[in-house]
Amino acid sequence: MPQIQINSIVCLATSxxxxxxxxxxxxxxxxxxxxVPAQLAESHAMSPSTSDNTWTFDDPQLILNYxxxxxxxxxxxDLSYDPNLATYLQSNDFQYDGTNNESIQLSNPNGAKYTIxxxxxx
Amino acid sequence: MKTTRPLPYDGYVERFHELKAExxxxxxxxGPAPELSDSMRQVFSAATAAWNRWANSPKGAQELQAMRNxxxxxxxxxxxxxxxxxxxxxxxxxxQSLDLPFNxxxxxxxxxVELILGFSGTLGGAIGIGDSHGVSASAFLSLGLDEGVxxxxxxxVQFGLWKASPEDxxxxxxxxxxxxxxxLGGAIGASWNLSGSELQGVWLTLGVGVxxxxxxxxxxxxxxxxxxxxxxxxxxPRKTHFLILTKLHCENPSxxxxxxxxxxxxxxxxxxxxxxxxxxxxAMAEGDTxxxxxxxxxxxxxxxxxxxxDTGGDTNLGSCTISYxxxxxxxxxxxxxxxxxxxxxxxxxxxAKLIY
Numbered sequence: 161m162p163q164i165q166i167n168s169i170v171c172l173a174t175s176x177x178x179x180x181x182x183x184x185x186x187x188x189x190x191x192x193x194x195x196v197p198a199q200l201a202e203s204h205a206m207s208p209s210t211s212d213n214t215w216t217f218d219d220p221q222l223i224l225n226y227x228x229x230x231x232x233x234x235x236x237x238d239l240s241y242d243p244n245l246a247t248y249l250q251s252n253d254f255q256y257d258g259t260n261n262e263s264i265q266l267s268n269p270n271g272a273k274y275t276i277x278x279x280x281x282x
Numbered sequence: 283m284k285t286t287r288p289l290p291y292d293g294y295v296e297r298f299h300e301l302k303a304e305x306x307x308x309x310x311x312x313g314p315a316p317e318l319s320d321s322m323r324q325v326f327s328a329a330t331a332a333w334n335r336w337a338n339s340p341k342g343a344q345e346l347q348a349m350r351n352x353x354x355x356x357x358x359x360x361x362x363x364x365x366x367x368x369x370x371x372x373x374x375x376x377x378q379s380l381d382l383p384f385n386x387x388x389x390x391x392x393x394x395v396e397l398i399l400g401f402s403g404t405l406g407g408a409i410g411i412g413d414s415h416g417v418s419a420s421a422f423l424s425l426g427l428d429e430g431v432x433x434x435x436x437x438x439v440q441f442g443l444w445k446a447s448p449e450d451x452x453x454x455x456x457x458x459x460x461x462x463x464x465x466l467g468g469a470i471g472a473s474w475n476l477s478g479s480e481l482q483g484v485w486l487t488l489g490v491g492v493x494x495x496x497x498x499x500x501x502x503x504x505x506x507x508x509x510x511x512x513x514x515x516x517x518x519p520r521k522t523h524f525l526i527l528t529k530l531h532c533e534n535p536s537x538x539x540x541x542x543x544x545x546x547x548x549x550x551x552x553x554x555x556x557x558x559x560x561x562x563x564x565a566m567a568e569g570d571t572x573x574x575x576x577x578x579x580x581x582x583x584x585x586x587x588x589x590x591x592d593t594g595g596d597t598n599l600g601s602c603t604i605s606y607x608x609x610x611x612x613x614x615x616x617x618x619x620x621x622x623x624x625x626x627x628x629x630x631x632x633x634a635k636l637i638y
Contacts, residue, residue, distance in 0.1 A: 161340055185560075188341070190518040190577040192360045194348040225340040228637050229526060231575050233559070243513070248559040253526060253575020269541070269565040 162256040163281040166222040171206040175272035179205040180236040188226035203237045229255045309478030326486040329441040336369045356517040358421040358506040361407035385414040386444040408448040420448035426501030438489020452505040458498040521579040524637045532566040533629040541567040543591040550580035609636035
């Protein structure tokens, strides 16, 4: 079964002034979604400044198992507990293509620009 | 911090308190402990094996962890799918071959109710057996005050055999763990009605910290149905075919400031309606391509509607239907979504790739 490891996310630009309060929804093969951070209302503050532009997943690592694809969506949490008020930043659908280490840059007309750094494990 | 909408499980906890204030007296002891028959042991043993195969697989472990943190909407869909799907197929076949005095079999995961102190929860899926075989299935949430519950039990899984059919599992019960069963590797427990006179079911809990002869605990089971207000579903039950909506191209947006605030709904086989993005939208202007990468499970067809989010009411940009017969595995197919309003012609192209 293929695996993909999300190593880090880098903020090049936010969707709003100040910080984006970023969380991920990772969904493999249209299955049960995984929230990162797991706890409701938790997020990771990000901005392009060097002090908080990189969110690194090393403890714990973020390794996603999938059969055909895994859709990783970045959200900006605007009001705790209410996903209706979250802002969609961007998403990428990872499918197995035989390549290894990679990064992908995603942008949104709302200003958000993020890079996902990842490694294909299998 | 005061929120405008409730927490995912708030409503159930609030209702628990209301129901507790309304209910009558609770017995301090129950009828005799039920005997575990060979057939019941067979079922629990098979369920344990099936569960361990799934939970110990890389994908299963990932899904189990996700379920523990999922909101009620996705958790309900996923639990129903789990107990009805491939993982427990052999268990269901075994249940059909046995003559048991029960009408439901359930699989439930114990978890912490988010941010609510003093409550334990079991989120489960139940299917009909015996006279209720093939008749119904349900998903449920059982909430109980956590006095007397070992902390480790919150990590466990519970298999249950119940007198009631799946749709009738709701209501009060008085339950407790009776004995640790080394052969089955967990604790056997039972549930009675609140007067302690009528046995409702027998269950096996696996997990760390299970104890022998715990105190009686009252709990209320809610049958989960429909969708919880503001939460939209994300989990899709397994179906025959699987495709990816790879990209959406804006050929000509509506004359609305030169761009549209786009989201689409998709509905496989006239079933549950899903949104993508699940909330919010993606702004698109002429010539833009959105690599949406939205996977969809379906049996025969998917109805897709494209929307432009507007303050005064969202605008329907058009629809298309994707049928399995139009697709070939591995090939991307283009579908046109268009609509007109006066002189305003909107055209989008949606691309779909069939996986299987």
